[in-house]
Structure formats: C-alpha cells, structure tokens
Amino acid sequence: MVSLLRSEWYKLRKSKIVYILLVGPVVGLIIGIFTNIDMLPLEMNQWVGTLMMMNLTYALLFLPLITGVLAGMICKYEHDAGGWKQLLALPVTRGKVFVAKYFLLMLLILAIQVFYLVSLLGIGFAKGFTDTFPIEVVWKSILGGWVATLPLASLQLWMSMMFKSFAASFSVNVIFTLPTIVIVNSERFGPYYPWAQPFSMMYLSGDTNDIFFVPWDHLLTVVGGSFIAFFVAGFIYFQRKAV
Amino acid sequence: MEYVVETKKLTKKFGIEYAVADLDLKIPKGEIYGFLGPNGAGKTTTIRLLLGLMRQNTGTIKIFNKDLNSTRLEILKKVGSLVENPSYYGHLTARENLETLRKIHGAPKQRIDDVLDIVRLSDVGNKKVKGFSLGMKQRLGIAASLLNNPELLILDEPTNGLDPSGIIEIRNLIKRLPSEYGMTVLISSHLLSEIDQIATSVGVISKGKMIFQDSIEEMRMLSQQKISLKLDDNEKAWRFLSSKGVKVEPENDCLALVEQSDQEIAHVIRMLVENNFSIYRVEEEKRSLEDTFLQMTMEEKAV
Missing domain, CATH: 3.40.50.300 (P-loop containing nucleotide triphosphate hydrolases)
Incomplete structure (x- = not known):
C-alpha cells in the first residue's frame, strides 16, 4: 500500500497539479482583497466578515469544481495510454488502487484548504486587521469544508474512473455545480445535495456548539451516509471495471 | 511435462x-x-x-x-x-x-x-x-x-x-x-x-x-509437399496410375501426387514413360507454413 501510494504521488508530482491546487486559494485571495471591510456590519469580526465573503464564491463554486478537476487529473493519465491495464497487471489489488487514488485526492483537497487559510491570513496581515483572530470559527470552516468534500470527492472519483474523457467528467461536474447556488437555499434539498455540502459546512454561523457549522446528526447521516454510499459504489464499480 | x-x-x-x-x-x-x-x-x-x-x-x-x-x-x-x-x-x-x-x-x-x-x-x-x-x-x-x-x-x-x-x-x-x-x-x-x-x-x-x-x-x-504432373492425356494417365495403386488426384489441368518419396516418384515417372505418356512438366509444390495456417483458420470458418 505504501509503495502504491508513493508511485501514485510520483506520477502526480510530475504533472502540473500545483497550479490547479492554487486556483481556489488565489480566487479566495482576490475576493478577499477587494472586500471592503468598512461595508460589513460594525459588530462583525473583520476576519469572519472577510472569510464569509470569500466563502461565497470559493465554497459554492470553486472548491467543488476543483475537486472534480483533481479527480479527473489523477485518472486522466491512466485513461490516456493504457495506464489502467499496466497498473492493474502489476501485483496490486484493485481495492488498494482505488483507496490510494482516493487518499491522494483527499490529501490534495486538504492542501487546497490549507492554502485557502494562508490566503485569509495574508489578507488579514496585509490589511492590518485589528480584531482578534477567531481561531475556533476558522478551523471549523476550513476543516468542515474538507470533511464535506469526502462524499463529493468519492462521487467525482467514481465518475472520473467511468468516463474515459476528462472533458466529459468535467462537464458533468460543471452541470451539477452551477445549480448549487439555487439548491443551497432550499431547506428540503440543500442539505442532501453533495455539491452544496462544502458550502453548508464552511458557512459561518453563530451557533458553535456543534463540532462543525451543521448539527452532529446531520453530519453523520447526510455527509457520512452519502460518503459511504458513493465510496462503496465507486469501489465496486472499479472492482468490476474491464480494462 | x-x-x-x-x-x-x-x-x-x-x-x-x-x-x-x-x-x-x-x-x-x-x-x-x-x-x-x-x-x-x-x-x-x-x-x-x-x-x-x-x-x-x-x-x-x-x-x-x-x-x-x-x-x-x-x-x-x-x-x-x-x-x-x-x-x-x-x-x-x-x-x-x-x-x-x-x-x-x-x-x-x-x-x-x-x-x-x-x-x-x-x-x-x-x-x-x-x-x-x-x-x-x-x-x-x-x-x-x-x-x-x-x-x-x-x-x-x-x-x-x-x-x-x-x-x-x-x-x-x-x-x-x-x-x-x-x-x-x-x-x-x-x-x-x-x-x-x-x-x-x-x-x-x-x-x-x-x-x-x-x-x-x-x-x-503439416506443411507437406506435393508433386504435380502435367501430361498429354491427364484423364488416361490418372486411370492408369490408379489401376497401379498410386495415390493421385486430378487437379485443374494436372495430376497431384501426395506424400511420395524420391524413389516412388522416380518409379511413377518411369511407368508413365514406358507406357508412352508424354510428360510436359513435373513440379514440386511446397505448401508453406503460411498456407497451412491459412487453411487451418479457413477450415474453422467452413465448419
């Protein structure tokens, strides 16, 4: 498993992945820079206000899009020139290959979230925020966003393995990402829509009694449940995939 | 093994x-x-x-x-x-x-x-x-x-x-x-x-x-060879050779001898000459491995 992960990382490292990782955080950075903190309500913490503005575009649009691109990337070079058949004819199990790819994908998303946090810190220092840094709120948002991509990323990985063409999986992802803006406002569908979960969990609300910004039972049932469903479905699909 | x-x-x-x-x-x-x-x-x-x-x-x-x-x-x-x-x-x-x-x-x-x-x-x-x-x-x-x-x-x-x-x-x-x-x-x-x-x-x-x-x-x-003979009267020669117990098959405008040793071929030709047949051609046709392969796969298709 370790050797497989090292091999996967090696393949990835040599591709132009770094630029893609930076897209989301840079978008956040730009929005943060142009956010006029004087426009925010006075009683609001400067950090929280900026993060809220950044989240709107980042979590709603760019994070789900980029995770899809990353999932597509780690499968693209396998699809392109018979990589799957070469890889699977090696002494590895399909299950391990799937888990290794997923693990790597989640690691990349975590890196994006960290870069995003760095963006926020950069903006704060550049603008000389005087309010105290709301560490608890921020880590909940950053880490919550990551946890929320667990089901989404497994769904995207599954799709990327299924579609030979990178453009196809990307298009599907765009089609499902765009309506998020509407769906996230729906009380009934919002919580269950995989593409809306990152925003819901990064959204800063006053209630900080729960572990993240959503209630515990919601986290376990919806996020946990859909994670298991998509992961298992993708895993089984990959087991049976003819290469 | x-x-x-x-x-x-x-x-x-x-x-x-x-x-x-x-x-x-x-x-x-x-x-x-x-x-x-x-x-x-x-x-x-x-x-x-x-x-x-x-x-x-x-x-x-x-x-x-x-x-x-x-x-x-x-x-x-x-x-x-x-x-x-x-x-x-x-x-x-x-x-x-x-x-x-x-x-x-x-x-x-x-x-x-x-x-x-x-x-x-x-x-x-x-x-x-x-x-x-x-x-x-x-x-x-x-x-x-x-x-x-x-x-x-x-x-x-x-x-x-x-x-x-x-x-x-x-x-x-x-x-x-x-x-x-x-x-x-x-x-x-x-x-x-x-x-x-x-x-x-x-x-x-x-x-x-x-x-x-x-x-x-x-x-x-499997890629056996055969000798093909061309004579003035193939029909008559075929009947003659068959009566002598030689395995021979008419083929287009010649006769084909299958699986014969050098001595046997010499014997067949001598018989033909002695019985006043005019022999125009004696040719060896070697079936290449390629033909054998083709025939194998063709036979499979015919079935």
Missing part, C-alpha cells in the same frame, strides 16, 4: 458472442510459446484473462500451478506483461515511467538502467514519452515488462510498430530469455512468419477456439 500456464475450458463471452470458448492453453516451462491467430480471434482477450484484467465466465486458469483467481497477487509478482498497445504516462520521461512501476515492484534502482539498456533506450531515457515514436514506446513497454525479472513474460504483439532492424533486435532478445534467465515466454502474433522464427511451441486460435497446439516441428510437418 511441467506447464507454467494451464487453462481448462476457459470461456469468455461478450454479450452473446464468444470471444474465447473452451480454451485449453498449455505453455510448457522454458518454452517460447507462439500464440497465433488472425485479428479478432481472441488472443488479446485470452491474455487479459491470464493477467486477471478480466474475469472469465467459466473455466480455470492455473499459472505456476496455482489458481489465478485465488493467488493473483503472488502470481503477478513473477509475471511481466505487455498488453496490446504499449501503456505509458506521456507526461513522464522513459526513466520516470519505469520508476512508477519500480516503486510498486520494489526492484532495485539499478534495474531501470539495465532494462533501458536491454531495449536500447538508454540515450533517450530522460526524454518525455509523449514525443516517442510507436517503436520506442513499444520498446519501453518491453523494458517495463522485464523490470521485475519475471519468470513468465507475456508479450502481446511485441513487434508491432517496430522497424525491421528493431524487429530483429527484439526477436534476438526474446530468443535469449529462456536460456539466459530461465523465463517462459508467451508471445502473440497474427503473423506466422514472426512466430515461425522465434517460437518453440505453437498454439493457433481462431474464433476463440484452439485449433492447433503442439511444438513448432509438428506444425511444420
């Missing part, structure tokens, strides 16, 4: 179509087994089944005397393969491509230089594979299959896309493998001449069925 690969009634269906049907493949240890068949006969499907890239519908596969489905990992550690078109990662160099595989095999780093040297790609080892010609990619694929020093090497059409000198080079390399490294080689091709020059055992597959499996010598025996 000890078999490295042994399948029993191996069957794979795509929909209702049989890609491989009741295939009993037997590859003896230390041999170069030529797996021969026209395009679409089921060669690549069989190879995919042998590597566990696909699951068979029925039948069993034993490699190194172990069941493939239950001991796949253990078996694949000792197998090297090149399936169909060469597989590669275009964004990596030849050396980096091999490195991704080496990490999984756990082979020593030195092995990368060794295999690059074997297929003569050492001087382009640090170039991106994207820009490689088909022949170079093919060589890289062969290098990759040798990386783990396999006991069984499976090469699917390995000389595809190679230039003549490349073909000879790879052929000589493959010929060395059994004696120098104790490898058993399965090599598939749709070209009989290719197999004829390299293989020690042959299996011929057509429409998913094994229609011939034996040593290459046995196959050469």
Whole structure:
C-alpha cells in the first residue's frame, strides 16, 4: 500500500497539479482583497466578515469544481495510454488502487484548504486587521469544508474512473455545480445535495456548539451516509471495471 | 511435462458472442510459446484473462500451478506483461515511467538502467514519452515488462510498430530469455512468419477456439509437399496410375501426387514413360507454413 501510494504521488508530482491546487486559494485571495471591510456590519469580526465573503464564491463554486478537476487529473493519465491495464497487471489489488487514488485526492483537497487559510491570513496581515483572530470559527470552516468534500470527492472519483474523457467528467461536474447556488437555499434539498455540502459546512454561523457549522446528526447521516454510499459504489464499480 | 500456464475450458463471452470458448492453453516451462491467430480471434482477450484484467465466465486458469483467481497477487509478482498497445504516462520521461512501476515492484534502482539498456533506450531515457515514436514506446513497454525479472513474460504483439532492424533486435532478445534467465515466454502474433522464427511451441486460435497446439516441428510437418504432373492425356494417365495403386488426384489441368518419396516418384515417372505418356512438366509444390495456417483458420470458418 505504501509503495502504491508513493508511485501514485510520483506520477502526480510530475504533472502540473500545483497550479490547479492554487486556483481556489488565489480566487479566495482576490475576493478577499477587494472586500471592503468598512461595508460589513460594525459588530462583525473583520476576519469572519472577510472569510464569509470569500466563502461565497470559493465554497459554492470553486472548491467543488476543483475537486472534480483533481479527480479527473489523477485518472486522466491512466485513461490516456493504457495506464489502467499496466497498473492493474502489476501485483496490486484493485481495492488498494482505488483507496490510494482516493487518499491522494483527499490529501490534495486538504492542501487546497490549507492554502485557502494562508490566503485569509495574508489578507488579514496585509490589511492590518485589528480584531482578534477567531481561531475556533476558522478551523471549523476550513476543516468542515474538507470533511464535506469526502462524499463529493468519492462521487467525482467514481465518475472520473467511468468516463474515459476528462472533458466529459468535467462537464458533468460543471452541470451539477452551477445549480448549487439555487439548491443551497432550499431547506428540503440543500442539505442532501453533495455539491452544496462544502458550502453548508464552511458557512459561518453563530451557533458553535456543534463540532462543525451543521448539527452532529446531520453530519453523520447526510455527509457520512452519502460518503459511504458513493465510496462503496465507486469501489465496486472499479472492482468490476474491464480494462 | 511441467506447464507454467494451464487453462481448462476457459470461456469468455461478450454479450452473446464468444470471444474465447473452451480454451485449453498449455505453455510448457522454458518454452517460447507462439500464440497465433488472425485479428479478432481472441488472443488479446485470452491474455487479459491470464493477467486477471478480466474475469472469465467459466473455466480455470492455473499459472505456476496455482489458481489465478485465488493467488493473483503472488502470481503477478513473477509475471511481466505487455498488453496490446504499449501503456505509458506521456507526461513522464522513459526513466520516470519505469520508476512508477519500480516503486510498486520494489526492484532495485539499478534495474531501470539495465532494462533501458536491454531495449536500447538508454540515450533517450530522460526524454518525455509523449514525443516517442510507436517503436520506442513499444520498446519501453518491453523494458517495463522485464523490470521485475519475471519468470513468465507475456508479450502481446511485441513487434508491432517496430522497424525491421528493431524487429530483429527484439526477436534476438526474446530468443535469449529462456536460456539466459530461465523465463517462459508467451508471445502473440497474427503473423506466422514472426512466430515461425522465434517460437518453440505453437498454439493457433481462431474464433476463440484452439485449433492447433503442439511444438513448432509438428506444425511444420503439416506443411507437406506435393508433386504435380502435367501430361498429354491427364484423364488416361490418372486411370492408369490408379489401376497401379498410386495415390493421385486430378487437379485443374494436372495430376497431384501426395506424400511420395524420391524413389516412388522416380518409379511413377518411369511407368508413365514406358507406357508412352508424354510428360510436359513435373513440379514440386511446397505448401508453406503460411498456407497451412491459412487453411487451418479457413477450415474453422467452413465448419
């Protein structure tokens, strides 16, 4: 498993992945820079206000899009020139290959979230925020966003393995990402829509009694449940995939 | 005989179509087994089944005397393969491509230089594979299959896309493998001449069925020769020779003598001359191995 992960990382490292990782955080950075903190309500913490503005575009649009691109990337070079058949004819199990790819994908998303946090810190220092840094709120948002991509990323990985063409999986992802803006406002569908979960969990609300910004039972049932469903479905699909 | 690969009634269906049907493949240890068949006969499907890239519908596969489905990992550690078109990662160099595989095999780093040297790609080892010609990619694929020093090497059409000198080079390399490294080689091709020059055992597959499996010598025996005679009166000569108990068949505007020794042919001709037949031509027609192969696959179609 370790050797497989090292091999996967090696393949990835040599591709132009770094630029893609930076897209989301840079978008956040730009929005943060142009956010006029004087426009925010006075009683609001400067950090929280900026993060809220950044989240709107980042979590709603760019994070789900980029995770899809990353999932597509780690499968693209396998699809392109018979990589799957070469890889699977090696002494590895399909299950391990799937888990290794997923693990790597989640690691990349975590890196994006960290870069995003760095963006926020950069903006704060550049603008000389005087309010105290709301560490608890921020880590909940950053880490919550990551946890929320667990089901989404497994769904995207599954799709990327299924579609030979990178453009196809990307298009599907765009089609499902765009309506998020509407769906996230729906009380009934919002919580269950995989593409809306990152925003819901990064959204800063006053209630900080729960572990993240959503209630515990919601986290376990919806996020946990859909994670298991998509992961298992993708895993089984990959087991049976003819290469 | 000890078999490295042994399948029993191996069957794979795509929909209702049989890609491989009741295939009993037997590859003896230390041999170069030529797996021969026209395009679409089921060669690549069989190879995919042998590597566990696909699951068979029925039948069993034993490699190194172990069941493939239950001991796949253990078996694949000792197998090297090149399936169909060469597989590669275009964004990596030849050396980096091999490195991704080496990490999984756990082979020593030195092995990368060794295999690059074997297929003569050492001087382009640090170039991106994207820009490689088909022949170079093919060589890289062969290098990759040798990386783990396999006991069984499976090469699917390995000389595809190679230039003549490349073909000879790879052929000589493959010929060395059994004696120098104790490898058993399965090599598939749709070209009989290719197999004829390299293989020690042959299996011929057509429409998913094994229609011939034996040593290459046995196959050469099948390509028998015949003597054709042209005379002034073929009809009369045929009746005359038949009455003398000579096996002869009328064929177009001549007569064909099958399986005759030199003495027997001399005897037949003497008889014909002594009985005042005018002999215009005596020709030897050698059925090439190619014809034998064609006939085998044609017969299968007629059934």
